Amino acid sequence: MAVAVRPAGTDTEQLPRTVGGREAAPEEWREWSEEPGHDLVATDGGRAVGGIHVSVVGQTEAWMEAIRVHPEAQGRGIAGQLVREAEGVARRYGAAVMRTAIPVHEYSAVAVAERAGYRQLFRAVVLETDVPTGPPHVPYDAPVEQPRPEQTPAVLRFLERTQTVQAWEKLVPLGWRFRRLIPELVRGLIKDHRTALALRPERSEDPQACVLFARHEDAYIISTIDGSPSGMQAVFGEVVEQAQGHAGRVVIFTPDHELLAPLAVREWRHHPWCPEGLIVVQKNLAS
Ligand SMILES: CC(C)(COP(=O)(O)OP(=O)(O)OC[C@H]1O[C@@H](n2cnc3c(N)ncnc32)[C@H](O)[C@@H]1OP(=O)(O)O)[C@@H](O)C(=O)NCCC(=O)NCCS
Structure with missing residues (x-):
């Protein structure tokens, strides 16, 4: 049948x-x-x-x-x-476009995607660590602020220039799903207090780092974190501080493990579903 x-x-x-x-x-x-x-x-x-x-x-x-x-x-x-x-x-x-993420080690699923006309866009790594218990490291030269909705264009401009968003072809993951980084998305995250900026010591309009994150019972998830080393430490410290007492772990999506070096986290574990990372593939549905 x-x-x-x-x-x-x-x-x-x-x-x-x-x-x-x-x-x-x-x-x-x-x-x-x-x-x-x-x-x-x-x-x-x-x-x-x-x-x-x-x-x-x-x-x-x-x-x-x-x-x-x-x-x-x-x-x-x-x-x-x-x-x-x-x-x-x-x-x-x-x-007009369909995407999915496949663990690098799942050869059959990669083959299915290829046969169905999907092209590989980029890779991502998903890492997790326990929420540190002590006070987070707060660098003196990177004050943290939650942006206001009217700062959406500046936040978007900053994110678009980061190595992370460029490696991901201007897509960002929310949960496990990547989608285009557009003003409406950034404005929504700002309104939901899911964004933090590290400012420059002189507090100029231009931030030095940005984090996009989500709060869940089991974990706080960082979809994107990028910027100067002390700026990244500062916004990571903000997420850790919020997570303390609420969730046991922080999960981070990144194009490359190395980009997280400034965070000085002692132990990262690869997410068990994709220990070798993810391949994100895409197909144009109009063709
Ligand atoms: C991945 C999975 C869904 C594939 O299911 P399936 O019904 O066997 O796949 P299909 O028969 O439709 O295969 C589609 C195409 O991919 C090819 N393909 C499938 N598995 C393959 C493999 N291991 N190696 C090479 N090619 C493969 C098939 O040859 C077929 O091409 P064709 O249509 O030209 O013959 C199945 O293996 C599965 O359930 N895996 C466990 C769960 C999982 O890993 N899901 C994916 C997570 S992202």
Whole structure:
């Protein structure tokens, strides 16, 4: 019987996130997600044999994740079919581009993306550390401030010039989903107090570092942190101070482990879902 792919209802049977001992998505992807999405289910003779999740993350941007196929049904093109259906859903919501992140070590998923016409954009590393208990190191020459919404253009201009955002082709991750860094996004993060700037000692308009972050019960997540070494220490100290007593760990997304050297964190652990990092891929849905 042919495999059918349909949106999942509330009572639809779905494949678990882990299939054959492999995790299709990190444990926290739903808790950290910033927007709702759609679960699609592949069924064969009434039995769930595959699944995927697709979210619209910007006016014309979509993100897919948690693709998985039952081990006994793998190699029959079901993943390819799930990707095509997810793309169809994204197009119906006006998305012109679809992206996803794949752990570097997941060769099958990388192969699926390549066969489906996705091109590799860049890599990211996800690191975590326990929230330090003592008072954070506060450099004297980098006072920290939460920007006001009218500072959105200046914050955006600063972020766009950072090595991090340039390496990521002007995308930033919120939760596990990368999306374009646009003024509306920065303004929203500023309004939600999810941004901190390290100013210059003379307090000129130009910041020397910036952090974008999210607060969750299990972790504080830094999507982007970049700037001068003491500026980075200062904004990291701000996040750590906020996290103390609220969460056990800080998770950071970065293009390169080395960029975090100024933070002088003694022990970084690679996120267990992607110990060798992530590959972010993209496909233009209009073509
Ligand atoms: C990744 C996964 C979803 C692939 O499912 P699948 O149904 O076996 O994949 P498909 O049969 O649709 O394969 C699609 C294409 O990728 C190719 N492909 C799939 N696995 C491959 C592999 N290990 N090596 C090389 N090519 C592979 C297939 O040949 C196929 O190309 P074709 O259409 O030209 O023949 C499945 O292995 C899985 O569930 N893995 C565990 C969960 C996981 O890692 N999810 C991804 C997290 S990002």
